[in-house]
Amino acid sequence: MESKHVNQQIAAMRQSFFDELEDQNNPNFVEEVFTMYFRDSTTLLETVEQAMKTISITLAKMDKILHQLKGSSASVGANKVLNEINKTRQVLEKGNLEGTKAGIWEMRKEYDSLKAKLEPYFQLKQANSVPQEK
Amino acid sequence: MNVSSVKGSMSISSSTSTWKAGDTISDQFPAGLRVLVVDDDPTCLMILEKMLIACLYKVTKCNRAETALSKLRENKNGYDIVLSDVHMPDMDGFKLLEHIGLEMDLPVIMMSADDGKQVVMKGVTHGACDYLIKPVRIEALKNIWQHVVRKRKNEWKEFEQSGSVEEGDRQPKQSDDADYSSSANEGNWKGSKRRKDEEEETDERDDTSTLKKPRVVWSVELHQQFVAAVNQLGIDKAVPKKILELMNVPGLTRENVASHLQKYRLYLRRLSGVSQHQSNLSTIISAQDPTFGSLSSLSGLDLQTLAATGQLPAQSLARLQAAGLGRATAKSAIPITLVDQRNIFSFENPKLRFGEGQQQHMTNKQQVNLLHGIPTTMEPKQLVSLRHAAQSVGNMNMQVPPHGPQSSQNNPLLMQMGQQQQQQQSRGQILVDSTINHAPRLSSMGQPILSNGMATNVSSRSGIPENIRAPGYSQTPSMLNFPMNHASELPGNCFPLGSTPGVSNLTSKGAFQEDVNSEIKGSGGFMPSYDVFNDLNQYKPQSWELQNVGIAFDSSQHSNSLQGNLDLTQSALGQQGFSSGQMNGHNRSAAVASKAMFSTGNVKELRSAQNVNQHLNNLLVDNTIRVKSERVCDASPANIFPDHFGQDDLMSALLKQQESVASSENEFDFDGYSMNNIPV
Numbered sequence: 001m002e003s004k005h006v007n008q009q010i011a012a013m014r015q016s017f018f019d020e021l022e023d024q025n026n027p028n029f030v031e032e033v034f035t036m037y038f039r040d041s042t043t044l045l046e047t048v049e050q051a052m053k054t055i056s057i058t059l060a061k062m063d064k065i066l067h068q069l070k071g072s073s074a075s076v077g078a079n080k081v082l083n084e085i086n087k088t089r090q091v092l093e094k095g096n097l098e099g100t101k102a103g104i105w106e107m108r109k110e111y112d113s114l115k116a117k118l119e120p121y122f123q124l125k126q127a128n129s130v131p132q133e134k
Numbered sequence: 135m136n137v138s139s140v141k142g143s144m145s146i147s148s149s150t151s152t153w154k155a156g157d158t159i160s161d162q163f164p165a166g167l168r169v170l171v172v173d174d175d176p177t178c179l180m181i182l183e184k185m186l187i188a189c190l191y192k193v194t195k196c197n198r199a200e201t202a203l204s205k206l207r208e209n210k211n212g213y214d215i216v217l218s219d220v221h222m223p224d225m226d227g228f229k230l231l232e233h234i235g236l237e238m239d240l241p242v243i244m245m246s247a248d249d250g251k252q253v254v255m256k257g258v259t260h261g262a263c264d265y266l267i268k269p270v271r272i273e274a275l276k277n278i279w280q281h282v283v284r285k286r287k288n289e290w291k292e293f294e295q296s297g298s299v300e301e302g303d304r305q306p307k308q309s310d311d312a313d314y315s316s317s318a319n320e321g322n323w324k325g326s327k328r329r330k331d332e333e334e335e336t337d338e339r340d341d342t343s344t345l346k347k348p349r350v351v352w353s354v355e356l357h358q359q360f361v362a363a364v365n366q367l368g369i370d371k372a373v374p375k376k377i378l379e380l381m382n383v384p385g386l387t388r389e390n391v392a393s394h395l396q397k398y399r400l401y402l403r404r405l406s407g408v409s410q411h412q413s414n415l416s417t418i419i420s421a422q423d424p425t426f427g428s429l430s431s432l433s434g435l436d437l438q439t440l441a442a443t444g445q446l447p448a449q450s451l452a453r454l455q456a457a458g459l460g461r462a463t464a465k466s467a468i469p470i471t472l473v474d475q476r477n478i479f480s481f482e483n484p485k486l487r488f489g490e491g492q493q494q495h496m497t498n499k500q501q502v503n504l505l506h507g508i509p510t511t512m513e514p515k516q517l518v519s520l521r522h523a524a525q526s527v528g529n530m531n532m533q534v535p536p537h538g539p540q541s542s543q544n545n546p547l548l549m550q551m552g553q554q555q556q557q558q559q560s561r562g563q564i565l566v567d568s569t570i571n572h573a574p575r576l577s578s579m580g581q582p583i584l585s586n587g588m589a590t591n592v593s594s595r596s597g598i599p600e601n602i603r604a605p606g607y608s609q610t611p612s613m614l615n616f617p618m619n620h621a622s623e624l625p626g627n628c629f630p631l632g633s634t635p636g637v638s639n640l641t642s643k644g645a646f647q648e649d650v651n652s653e654i655k656g657s658g659g660f661m662p663s664y665d666v667f668n669d670l671n672q673y674k675p676q677s678w679e680l681q682n683v684g685i686a687f688d689s690s691q692h693s694n695s696l697q698g699n700l701d702l703t704q705s706a707l708g709q710q711g712f713s714s715g716q717m718n719g720h721n722r723s724a725a726v727a728s729k730a731m732f733s734t735g736n737v738k739e740l741r742s743a744q745n746v747n748q749h750l751n752n753l754l755v756d757n758t759i760r761v762k763s764e765r766v767c768d769a770s771p772a773n774i775f776p777d778h779f780g781q782d783d784l785m786s787a788l789l790k791q792q793e794s795v796a797s798s799e800n801e802f803d804f805d806g807y808s809m810n811n812i813p814v
Contacts, residue, residue: 032180033177033180033181033184035174036177037177037179040175040176040177055574064221067221067248068175068221070268071175071178071219071246071247071268072175072177072178072248073360074247074268074269075175075178075182075268075269075270076177076181077183077269081345
């Protein structure tokens, strides 16, 4: 009973988050994808933030990293994050360092919120699948 | 799409068991398509893989370009299509694209989160079949099989072409078309022509579709053999036939070599393009007189280099394109185009050019020229470009270069084309024709030279150019415009806007005629003083007729069947109702011949036609190049201009010109024939 309820919850969350690629064959797919995404993007984001602190970072490098972030976010469907990235990139192109910093900050915000939304889902799923395996 | 034929072809090349002839697989097609995905971002890679599996494809993923290349190399026939990211750390996506195109000839689709036009354009010029913007939607992936089918279809067409080469004059042209189309997925210019050819080939293809077409995989050794052969021949003399002979590889067909050569040229262009482009541009620009002096100088200067590079770099193309679009660098663009044209023509195997970037280049350039011309009325430019084209084609020592590209000059010059150039010119013609087909009118205007490789009698013209030059520059645009205008003026006759290729060829010629006349007028009346111009004027009416005849010409290509042309012309003339006294047999044949030349790409014919045209009463219907060269050149430029340019644009341009043309017409002293009589 309880598990059923949890399953429903999971399903509901899943539907609200992901419309594509939910594959019966691999229910863990989404998990995998997002695991990867968060892993990579965390690194990227941190690199970016680091870069902003250092003076030696070049705009081109920054742009490259942001581009990578953009690609990943777009692929997973993290639209809000994607938007923020785009904005930041535009500001960066203009050479506005301060603006870029602000942009990155915004990005971080969106990213964190995304993570916050998804984590419960994954945790739930994880927790739920474990007892089932038993 | 013909599923069964596709499947048949698929089964030939693919070893997967999913492809079985007939039966249930057809419902599942394109299931089992073997896709290789390359992307450094693991997240993207994973998602793509998932989506591709959902499309029932067989997916192999790599996160490094090197891995992908080695995978492709070890299993040449193991994949049907490649999806690659643009930005990768170990190798640029475009480089990978080039490698794959050269070595394996597989369709490649680029992906990126970057949707900037420059990047997309880069993908196009590097030969990508498609460009997807991330996030890639599954719907887009569901569609990628079309690129595989398309490529197979084109390869089939090439294959069949090779079998029919010996069958007649028509065949070479068709095979040219096939070659063009094979690599012209990205080129829209040839659309109409290709369609026509494809229609012609359909029956053939259907019959032979069941034949097994062995897929040629360009291994590293084979490619090296190929490169050695090309270098041995000289990049500008490397024709597929000779390369084939040199390589001496059993089982390799001329078409295989031709398409590979196309890609190779594109690749080389890209390699040397930027530097060449720069140098060309600077040469052009620096050399330029008030208007387009550089063009002529360019021709003198950079024929070699241009020939060497052969193709405008992608950047220049892009530039031209941009210029064309934005009219920003029209000036420089035009020279470039001229250069390109020359390059294009300098290659003996124009097909290749056209097949791939050439056409694009041409069209781009043409576009630019056109654009440039329209606003600025740069007749000389057009002429110059024409001349250049002609020059490059014929590899003639351009006596003309010193003289301005004045259009009027070009015409006479064209006439001077030497017989010896015929071969090349004919090739150029073919090229021109193909281009002309796609872009009638304008090309004819300026490019007699292109096709005929500039006659040697430039000297006689030298005087003219200078005179014309001064005022001429302003004319150039008109030149460009003229074709269009003429087209509009002679709706019935010359410019079948968007008409069939054959006709369009003629029309371009007709346009050329008019253009010449009008240009002459534009140049402040220089023209009239010149015999050539007068001749041209006289020929004008003929040009219209040629339009009608053009269709006939197409059928009688390559053959110096002036007779046929004559007949056509005469009949056409009859239709036209030209009753000018001058429209004697010679003239007509000349006109017709010249037109025919254009349409058929038969320089010889053109020459004769032009000559006839040029010297109304003097020229015999022989194969003297003189006038014809002009004609031819005229036609070629027009042809070069891509349809892409837009019929609408042409029409408007033409309409604009109509007035001027009309007035110019009156000025010309047609014996018993006046422009007004020409049914428009």
